[in-house]
Amino acid sequence: MNAVREWSTAICLAALVAALAQGLAPGGAMERMEKFVIGAFIVCALVAPISRAVPRLSLALKGGGSRAGDSSSRLEETVDSQVRSAAQKSISNLVASELARKNLKCKNVRVDMDTNAQGSISITKVTVTLDAKDAARCREAQEALTKTLGIQTEVLSNGG
Numbered sequence: 118m119n120a121v122r123e124w125s126t127a128i129c130l131a132a133l134v135a136a137l138a139q140g141l142a143p144g145g146a147m148e149r150m151e152k153f154v155i156g157a158f159i160v161c162a163l164v165a166p167i168s169r170a171v172p173r174l175s176l177a178l179k180g181g182g183s184r185a186g187d188s189s190s191r192l193e194e195t196v197d198s199q200v201r202s203a204a205q206k207s208i209s210n211l212v213a214s215e216l217a218r219k220n221l222k223c224k225n226v227r228v229d230m231d232t233n234a235q236g237s238i239s240i241t242k243v244t245v246t247l248d249a250k251d252a253a254r255c256r257e258a259q260e261a262l263t264k265t266l267g268i269q270t271e272v273l274s275n276g277g
Contacts, residue, residue: 124166131162201230204238208266212245215265221251221258224275242269249275 135155142151209226216223225246231239243266247255252274259272 120166127162127166131159135159197232200238201232204228204230204240208240208243211266212243212262215262216245216247216258219254219258219261221254222248224248240268242271244271244273247272247274 135158138155138158139151142148205228208228212226213223223245227244227246228240229242229244231241233239243262245258245262247258251258255272255274259270262270262272
């Protein structure tokens with residue numbers, strides 16, 4: 118709060134000095150140069166307190182860096198888990214709709230995913246479990262899902 122008070126005091130004093138200089142300066146050919154110099158003075162008066170606060174701000178950031186790093190890594194982990202969850206739900210919905218078109222019901226969909234160093238998620242395998250009554254159609258479902266998803270798909274029945 119003290120920094121804001123100092124800044125506002127500097128701005129007020131700079132405005133007073135600028136008004137005094139403008140009132141005392143003679144008009145004429147140098148009037149444009151006078152306005153330029155007064156404007157530059159006001160800008161410097163606005164920036165000077167900020168430039169003094171920047172080293173304090175950077176020291177404060179260095180001191181609290183571990184907390185910021187922890188928050189950042191927690192945020193990154195949360196985002197990664199949300200992206201994985203969204204991808205898994207999307208694939209599960211796609212599998213369910215494709216099997217519904219074939220009049221099959223899936224009991225479970227497991228998506229195996231891997232994340233590389235750049236943060237890209239790759240889906241390595243999809244495992245689908247069908248009802249035991251649809252065991253004879255596992256091969257048909259596997260071919261349809263592999264074609265639709267474009268990735269390795271394994272279809273099992275609940276009965277084995």
